[in-house]
Amino acid sequence: MKKLFTFLFCISFLSIGWGQINTGSPFPIDFLIENPTSIAGNYDYGTQADDWGPMLNRDLRAEVIWAYDATDSLACAAVVNDLTGKMALIRRGACNFSTKIWNAEQAGAVGVIIVNHFDDPENNDETVINMALGANMEPVTIPAVFVSRSTGVIILSELDAGNTVMAAFDLRNLTNNSAPFAYQTPLSQVLPLTPSVDYFNDDSTAMVDVNIKATITEPDGTVTVEDQAVSVGPLGDSTLTFTQFVPTQMGSHMVMFTTDINADTLRSPFVMTEHTFAVDTGDPSAAVSIGNDRFVTAGNEFHVGSAFYTGPDGGVATWASFAIGNPDTLFTNNPNADLFSLVVYDMDPDGDGILGADYPDFEIVGFGGYTMTGNEQPHELLTVEFFDPIVMKADGGYAIMVQYLGETAGIGKAPTFSIAGATNYPLPSTLVYEPPSFFTGGWASNNNHVVRLHLDGFTSTKNDLELLESSKVNIFPNPVSDNLNVELDLNENSENVRIVITDLSGKQLLSQKFENVKSQTFNFNVSTFSNGAYLMNIITDEGFRVNKFVVNK
Numbered sequence: 001m002k003k004l005f006t007f008l009f010c011i012s013f014l015s016i017g018w019g020q021i022n023t024g025s026p027f028p029i030d031f032l033i034e035n036p037t038s039i040a041g042n043y044d045y046g047t048q049a050d051d052w053g054p055m056l057n058r059d060l061r062a063e064v065i066w067a068y069d070a071t072d073s074l075a076c077a078a079v080v081n082d083l084t085g086k087m088a089l090i091r092r093g094a095c096n097f098s099t100k101i102w103n104a105e106q107a108g109a110v111g112v113i114i115v116n117h118f119d120d121p122e123n124n125d126e127t128v129i130n131m132a133l134g135a136n137m138e139p140v141t142i143p144a145v146f147v148s149r150s151t152g153v154i155i156l157s158e159l160d161a162g163n164t165v166m167a168a169f170d171l172r173n174l175t176n177n178s179a180p181f182a183y184q185t186p187l188s189q190v191l192p193l194t195p196s197v198d199y200f201n202d203d204s205t206a207m208v209d210v211n212i213k214a215t216i217t218e219p220d221g222t223v224t225v226e227d228q229a230v231s232v233g234p235l236g237d238s239t240l241t242f243t244q245f246v247p248t249q250m251g252s253h254m255v256m257f258t259t260d261i262n263a264d265t266l267r268s269p270f271v272m273t274e275h276t277f278a279v280d281t282g283d284p285s286a287a288v289s290i291g292n293d294r295f296v297t298a299g300n301e302f303h304v305g306s307a308f309y310t311g312p313d314g315g316v317a318t319w320a321s322f323a324i325g326n327p328d329t330l331f332t333n334n335p336n337a338d339l340f341s342l343v344v345y346d347m348d349p350d351g352d353g354i355l356g357a358d359y360p361d362f363e364i365v366g367f368g369g370y371t372m373t374g375n376e377q378p379h380e381l382l383t384v385e386f387f388d389p390i391v392m393k394a395d396g397g398y399a400i401m402v403q404y405l406g407e408t409a410g411i412g413k414a415p416t417f418s419i420a421g422a423t424n425y426p427l428p429s430t431l432v433y434e435p436p437s438f439f440t441g442g443w444a445s446n447n448n449h450v451v452r453l454h455l456d457g458f459t460s461t462k463n464d465l466e467l468l469e470s471s472k473v474n475i476f477p478n479p480v481s482d483n484l485n486v487e488l489d490l491n492e493n494s495e496n497v498r499i500v501i502t503d504l505s506g507k508q509l510l511s512q513k514f515e516n517v518k519s520q521t522f523n524f525n526v527s528t529f530s531n532g533a534y535l536m537n538i539i540t541d542e543g544f545r546v547n548k549f550v551v552n553k
Helices: 002-014 097-106 149-160 292-297
Strands: 029-035 041-043 060-066 087-091 111-115 144-147 166-171 174-178 184-186 196-200 207-217 223-232 237-241 251-259 265-273 286-288 301-309 315-322 339-346 363-371 382-392 397-405 417-419 430-434 437-439 451-455 473-476 483-502 508-525 532-540 543-551
Touching: 060 111, 060 149, 087 097, 097 111, 097 144, 111 149, 111 166, 144 149, 149 286, 174 251, 174 265, 196 207, 196 223, 223 237, 301 451, 315 339, 315 363, 315 397, 339 382, 363 543, 397 430, 397 451, 473 543
Parallel strands: 060 087, 087 111, 111 144, 184 265, 363 382
Antiparallel strands: 029 041, 029 166, 060 166, 174 196, 196 237, 207 223, 207 251, 251 265, 286 417, 301 397, 301 430, 315 382, 315 451, 339 363, 339 397, 430 437, 473 483, 483 508, 483 532, 532 543
């Protein structure tokens, strides 16, 4: 377990802690989306700077509606809509934050959510800021939060679909609960769990011997209860760590944290499975994307994935699953364009227990591929068998990434990757790559991608791209200094052949199409490439293959 402790020490800061409204307030407030359940979770936010707005010390729950409508909700002028009892959704821009919130308050809003815009190159999809008071010095008395573009996209997709969105500013005495490393983990990969939770004293006097309870319920009904007493000063907080728990049963578990001073309850559910790793919490019904404009700016590529952690015996991965929300938008009926690559990375290739922070720190250990058929349904679970079984070492950290390169499609449409749940785990779990930025903290406060990894023994209806036999591909010389040759020897004439060279992060460096190929050799000049390892993706009518080559000049 020494390596696991190193993991925790090195990267536990990635987990989201509690915030407060306004920033000078001592009271811990979670920004929650409570309904629809498909996007329910705890979302990151910024808020009013500490010299304006309320110090929120109570719960606030309300329906989210546009201040005006989906196309014009800047709220820089008086709001004519009746916002009584609602949480107003407002876009950033054109005037100061306090003017927006004041106008919403005058229309009856009890709270405000301001969504970041898409036209600031200094911001990314996860950017949140604290909101300064404008020159008008409006006497705002309602609370407000500032959310990232990606959180906004999630909320907007539900409103656009006609669904009711309920949000809450939730005062917590118990915060930052932690126990499992993923929602689903194979029992063979079990790791000891260390339940922990923070307690905040929201009183102006010290609290002595407050009882905090961790209750673990196992699939067979066995219940384990541990109590701890904590004394906390006025408006202070303390972290409580409970006895390690090692799951021994397959099925659904629950870790529940409670306190004897109120009904505050936090739950950390997880499932021990036979073969499957997953961070998502169920069937997907929502999806996230960087948007078409940013997709094109990022070179028509977008990757998402999940991270998982093996037990003391390691394991062999053979399959992966993922889901997208817009297959009908992406499908072109060109197999070279309709491809998703699935790549498994070792996040700790040198075995020192410190996870890499970016793609270049990882080592590729396996591949799979999926080509759309045109029959995929939104959020359908698509299951892919790896080209070769992937042997995973003991006590390792692994990432499974779904990579979409849209240059060949040429339609400028970004994939929307399905999500389910927004749990924050103690180690990195949800991964996003929007070239050139790689995020290990997840998307929209860790909304969990439906990207799963399955161990040997898992079975599924095979629904993936066929592997091109290694004997049909010859890459030479390897290592190479200038000219790289690719020899194909196919069984039949292939109407379309596409060869793509990427770096280890999946960033496309070269792409060429060929027609009517059976036995042929192609030459690529790689003399301008820096020394290092690269990937060659070869897509033919007979199948798909990825080969690694090294440039050494």
